[in-house]
Amino acid sequence: MNEEFSRPVAGHVPVLRLGDILLVTLQGDLYDSAAQQLQQDLSETIAGSRVKGVVIDISGVEVVDSFLGRVLAEIAAQAELLAARTVVAGMRPAVAITLVELGLTLPGLRTALTTEAAMELLAQPIVPSRSGGLHRGSP
Template identity: 75%
Template sequence: MQPFSGQAQVPVLALGDILLVSLQGELHDGMAEQLQHDISSRIATSRVTGVVIDISGVDIVDSFLGRVLAEIASTARLLAARTVLAGMRPAVAITLVELGLTLPGLTTALDVDRAMELLSPEQK
């Protein structure tokens, strides 16, 4: 049994061949790195074709989290899965622009429903 590290994990839910990740509140650096590893492992070991990352519960995205989101999308793309970032608040979008983060490889959607539509087989 591993000792408790004091950091909770972000749940990664499988909905058919799509992974759904819902970020809530502040995501500490260690949790963001663990999430990146978890998503990559799930894509590599299953038939995942898409990843939806819901950030509607996130108030602030710093440069580290922005980089981690871009790396998740890049890794997913290399593993033949697409990534959609859903629920970005206007303040978060403004902050990303101010930081100069373009998040290459990430498609955005206003909400999770629209993100799921973008990843549906009819949209590929």
Template identity: 80%
Template sequence: MNDHSSLPAAGPVPVLRLGDVLLVTLQGDLYDNTAQRLQQDLSETIAASRVTGVVIDISGVEIVDSFLGRVLAEIAAQASLLAAQTVVAGMRPAVAITLVELGLTLPGLRTALNTEAAMDLLTRPAPTPRSGGNRQESP
């Protein structure tokens, strides 16, 4: 089937703002042009709105390949440079296994079982590893 007009991921990926957090829900495959547009939209939105976090819900994604892994890592890196944290939510066990098998560590990304847990992660302070010393967290 070569009818690209019926592909669900062909249009823009919706980005919702919930307070200081942007919520992105990925459904199905993410293609090159859609991924580039998402990265640009997120960067512009983070810079313009000064949000502090990004939640990427991938519960609707069946397969994560090296392309999507790289896109997620690049989004996290861009968000971090703009002072926002990124959390990936809803990763299926098969997806986690695939990421490990591909050797993708996804630096800069934190994970949560679902969107609610991701929002909780972003609203509480997180330890920031710094070179030159360890930071103690109070209980």
């Protein structure tokens, strides 16, 4: 498996490349400026490297506010436009409850219980359905 590490820079979230998937692990609070920088970094990396998926592990995040929820949804939308899928892994029950209470549905964002499950989800092919939409194919 091809692995590349980004160099951690103050205010930046490291992005790990595992083959054709980017792995981002969020730890603790993610301040607004760091969240916006992550969004920009991921878009540039996806466009420049032609990865097929992004896994964002939020198991280390205690609280997701409406801003971070919106940033996650925007990352997923931008990745989709750049032909990559996004999966958020490790969401705590309290975070899921908060997102529902805030009314954030996070369209286009897939979720998985673990990072491993997210990687498996991205490994599944996307095939056109009869109705013209897309769905996951069986491995």
